[in-house]
Amino acid sequence: MTSKITIGVAGSGTMGTGIAIVAARAGFPTIIYDVDQARAENATAQMKAFFAKSVQRGKLTQDQVDEIMSRVKATGDIKAMAPCGLVIEAIFEELEVKGRLFTALDAICGPDTLFASNTSTLSITEIAAKSGRDDRFVGMHFCLPAQLMKLVEMSPGLNTSADSFERAWNICEEMGQRPVKTQDAPGFILNYFLVPFNNDAIRLVEEGVAEPAEIDKAIKEALGYAMGPMELLDLIGLDTQVMLCEALHGVMHEPRASCPPLLRRMVAARRLGRKTKRGFLSYDTAAIFGA
Incomplete structure (x- = not known):
């Protein structure tokens, strides 16, 4: 071999x-x-x-x-x-x-x-x-x-x-x-859809439509996703989502890709997700997912 x-x-x-x-x-x-x-x-x-x-x-x-x-x-x-x-x-x-x-x-x-x-x-x-x-x-x-x-x-x-x-x-x-x-295009396949989708979920929280856990429950139960958007955002890191928004919006100018104000406030408060044990949800450990 x-x-x-x-x-x-x-x-x-x-x-x-x-x-x-x-x-x-x-x-x-x-x-x-x-x-x-x-x-x-x-x-x-x-x-x-x-x-x-x-x-x-x-x-x-x-x-x-x-x-x-x-x-x-x-x-x-x-x-x-x-x-x-x-x-x-x-x-x-x-x-x-x-x-x-x-x-x-x-x-x-x-x-x-x-x-x-x-x-x-x-x-x-x-x-x-x-x-x-x-x-x-x-x-x-x-x-x-x-x-x-x-x-x-x-x-x-x-x-x-x-x-x-x-x-x-x-x-x-x-x-x-x-x-x-994929071709060398903004967001490739996944993030072309995912960054705006996650921002939409953040805006639902921002507008008081539903709590993060309820949004995740709805998405997982009705759409069959293994992980809800709020869980995924906490795993990615909210500071990373800000950079993703800035990068994608900077080249596409798609309004849904622009960074929601709530996201910036949470980053300023160091509520970054799993790595700080608190984001849209709270965690007992900062260990990587699956550990």
Whole structure:
């Protein structure tokens, strides 16, 4: 059996941690990078907590978990990403910040290394243009929570080579995910619908139509959704939803994509969702979903 490439995940938040779980669980050596070493190490602690639940539920043995975690390295040193065959960026939705990250990675990684962005709203072509290797750059948008959801939106930029896209697609499938191809368009498939939909739910709360838990109950019971919009927003992080609104509204000018005032007030009050234990709903733990 051929050895698997090393997968780097740049960003150790909820999404980055979930992607690292997917990669390591599929047998890939995995490096989690964050500018803050403590945050990178916290991601590995979150991974261990997630897998501990898998052991409790009989889905994995402790020996299997130990083997998975032996493939994981957390680092605050970007130079540690040099051995990666694929680097997936999962930081916040700001084009310039992503661009600086990829510029730094381009100086470190080998010429065959593929770069991917987990962006949900920004242009793959625009991010790739700042990477120094726009022919070896793809969009890989994992669904939240990545460790439980299989779908990945795969998007080529205008200069992405066919070979690079095929390589990235094959790696995605090796990770046990189910890729779908989209064009480099605002919001791709999912967030084109989801950002305005979630904002509509926030506006129902804002206007006093219903309480968050009641909105979730209605959506799950009547539409068959596994998770209600308020639960999903708390999982995404309300601060992240603000950035998603700003990014999508900035290119589409769709009124429903504009940020609801209530959302900004909740972020100002540090009611960010699961990670602060309080958002539209309240939580006993800040652990990642499924842990």
